[in-house]
Amino acid sequence: MKTLIIISHPEIKDSGTQAFLKGALRNLNGVTWHGLDTKYPDYQIDVAAEQKQLVAADRIIFQFPLYWYSSPALLKQWEDDVLTRNFTQVNQDGRLAGKQLGIVVTLGTAAKNYTVGGSEGVSISELMKPFQAVAKQAGMDFLPPFVVDRFKYQTAQQKAHLLFDYQNYVNNPHPATFKGQQDWVIERLRDKASREGDATRQTLLNLTIDQIEQNEAELASLKDQIEMIKRGDDE
């Protein structure tokens, strides 16, 4: 699966969050980090090149800090220029149809403020509606937005979770299901084991994979038994 991450962040060089997220992608295959601010400081966007990249991707992600309840202006400029009607609309040429659109949005304040009655008074789901509407016109699957809040106040453990969750969001073909996450972890461990030079560590990795798969099989068996009990077929 090929993922294209389009980043819009006017102060990306000073952003610890973006540096962390970029670092999280180091060992992932098929992921392109595409920063708009360094590439287009004068807002003159190369539409043909951008469209070509989009066509080659399976998952497209808009990644940005929330600026006045939306993306920074440069990503909007990118949308206005690159998403030409004929290229985008599913009822015309529709070159994006069937692809996925994800959003990685970083917040300076706590995510819990984004609710009715909260200090922001509006939810992230509501604020992402314009992007969902773009996905709809393009015939794309819109993924649940991935929200990172108050990164600099996170503990080391929280950051480790964030790293895993972000990799999952970016790289996992089925990021939203438990089964999808498990399969993705196994696949990544297999890849790691196959490239491991040290025989002992390779064995350890393979044992871990076996353990996860056994757990998976047991879980499936337990589920079956529960279903049988529910149906009154238990003899």
Place this chain on the structure above:
Amino acid sequence: MKTLIIISHPEIKDSGTQAFLKGALRNLNGVTWHGLDTKYPDYQIDVAAEQKQLVAADRIIFQFPLYWYSSPALLKQWEDDVLTRNFTQVNQDGRLAGKQLGIVVTLGTAAKNYTVGGSEGVSISELMKPFQAVAKQAGMDFLPPFVVDRFKYQTAQQKAHLLFDYQNYVNNPHPATFKGQQDWVIERLRDKASREGDATRQTLLNLTIDQIEQNEAELASLKDQIEMIKRGDDE
């Protein structure tokens, strides 16, 4: 009342809608038409000048065609640059507090498509949430958005209505109530009468004002009678 209309429209020179709206303001006092695209073709916004204009206004209006379910990029750039935290936030310097924020949004397709189950699948109210959230942070009153759809298909009569409604939205201190609209019409007729050179036409205008005011008084009297009947006080 001073109104500042901030227009963002990348193709404003070819826009019949914007030309019509600009023409509608010809005889109104206290209204400033401020086009961003001609002033800032290079996106280098004069923050100090913009903030000064904002402080001088009572009502601020963002006027734009809907581009990918939001404003064109230049207005977003304007927000990102001009609405600095200290200047904007009501809990800091809050220089916009108590002012009104309105939205005039023009649509290429019919407004009725903007609903769940419609071809756009999302409502204008939902799409305007980011602007409402800005108004909230700034301590501004957010006016119901003014929507212009399919201008070029409108009849002459529809355009006459649009002209009146737009003038009301831009210039009337209380645009949303019937009483507010009536008072505003009377005030404008008085202004016209005072500047009228021809005595016969001046008399006619004054008679019209009298008529409207009599109607208003009769309406108020009828309302009182209805209230009395409701309370069972009718003797």
